[in-house]
Amino acid sequence: MKSAVIVFPGSNCDRDLAVAFEAVSGTKPVMVWHRETELPEGIDLIGVPGGFSYGDYLRSGAMAARSPVMRAVAEAAAKGTYVLGVCNGFQVLTESGLLPGALMRNAGIHFVCRDVALTVENSQSIFTSRYEAGEHITVPVAHHDGNYFADAATLDRLEGEGRVAFRYGESVNGSARDIAGILNDAGNVLGMMPHPERVIEAAHGGTDGRRLFEGLVEGLLERA
Amino acid sequence: MKARVFVTLKSGVLDPQGKAIQHALEGLGFGGVNDVRAGKLIELDLAEGTSEADIDAMCRKLLANTVIENYRIEAVG
Numbered sequence: 001m002k003s004a005v006i007v008f009p010g011s012n013c014d015r016d017l018a019v020a021f022e023a024v025s026g027t028k029p030v031m032v033w034h035r036e037t038e039l040p041e042g043i044d045l046i047g048v049p050g051g052f053s054y055g056d057y058l059r060s061g062a063m064a065a066r067s068p069v070m071r072a073v074a075e076a077a078a079k080g081t082y083v084l085g086v087c088n089g090f091q092v093l094t095e096s097g098l099l100p101g102a103l104m105r106n107a108g109i110h111f112v113c114r115d116v117a118l119t120v121e122n123s124q125s126i127f128t129s130r131y132e133a134g135e136h137i138t139v140p141v142a143h144h145d146g147n148y149f150a151d152a153a154t155l156d157r158l159e160g161e162g163r164v165a166f167r168y169g170e171s172v173n174g175s176a177r178d179i180a181g182i183l184n185d186a187g188n189v190l191g192m193m194p195h196p197e198r199v200i201e202a203a204h205g206g207t208d209g210r211r212l213f214e215g216l217v218e219g220l221l222e223r224a
Numbered sequence: 225m226k227a228r229v230f231v232t233l234k235s236g237v238l239d240p241q242g243k244a245i246q247h248a249l250e251g252l253g254f255g256g257v258n259d260v261r262a263g264k265l266i267e268l269d270l271a272e273g274t275s276e277a278d279i280d281a282m283c284r285k286l287l288a289n290t291v292i293e294n295y296r297i298e299a300v301g
Contacts, residue, residue, distance in 0.1 A: 059289055066286055095289065102291040104233075109240045149237065149292055174238065 001220045003029040003045040006073065008064045008092075013050035013197065017086065020197035021047060024213040034067040039076055044220050046073055050087030050142075050195060060103060060145040061091030070096050082126060082216065083189040087143055090181070090191035099184055099191045100158070101150030106143070107174025113142040115206070117169030118180055118194060122162045125183055126219035127190045130211035137208035139194035141172060146193040148175035148182075158182055166192055225270050226300040227279050231288045232263035267300075 181192025196209025
């Protein structure tokens with residue numbers, strides 16, 4: 001399995017995501033700088049990490065979404081390459097149009113940094129195959145702009161098509177219908193605000209994020 | 225030539241920053257502030273002859289997120 005992690009100026013979870021990819025797959029991902037116009041050959045999985053790309057100036061994820069490398073990511077995603085966007089990565093994916101909706105300032109104004117309970121809504125995707133639908137897991141969040149917004153028709157479509165991957169067990173940031181993570185229509189792109197890469201080892205205080213990466217690696221090896 | 229772009233949240237979209245400002249104004253004793261909406265002002269210094277269509281494209285492609293925001297362009301001078 002060959003993976004890549006995109007590095008934007010200001011990203012601060014790129015190494016965490018790379019460590020998670022390597023811990024589960026046994027291979028180091030390629031770190032790809034935002035100015036690159038092409039991805040290395042044969043990449044199966046792209047990580048768009050959390051952090052504060054471009055300082056979150058203008059809007060969270062807005063400038064990163066327009067960076068040269070994101071054109072290559074969009075092309076790869078259209079061809080079926082798997083893309084995981086975490087936190088700022090989720091913001092980048094909505095800003096770039098790879099996922100619908102937008103992430104706005106938390107309804108409660110405050111930056112939220114704590115463990116939250118999530119419900120796994122869909123266990124059919126490659127990202128959630130190692131979870132049971134309806135299962136409750138605990139994953140940390142750390143964000144200021146995690147309030148997911150989409151119009152009612154889009155929300156209905158996401159729900160109807162089983163594209164809500166994770167939902168908060170409580171209102172964390174004002175997100176529409178407590179949505180914490182969504183899939184694209186083809187099921188190969190997942191964006192989520194909580195940080196699964198921060199709970200892959202017992203020393204992190206939890207391992208509920210590990211199965212997301214295990215499901216991905218297992219699914220990718222099956223497809224190979 | 226210069227242009228100003230005003231970016232505002234669409235009506236109906238919750239504006240937590242506006243709400244915080246409203247509460248702060250109330251805290252200072254200003255009554256009668258029914259609502260506050262905060263937005264962004266972006267000033268562009270542009271080459272002479274930049275078309276309105278180009279500025280509009282800048283807004284749509286980067287300056288505003290049209291899922292949640294409206295924008296208004298004002299030519300200056």
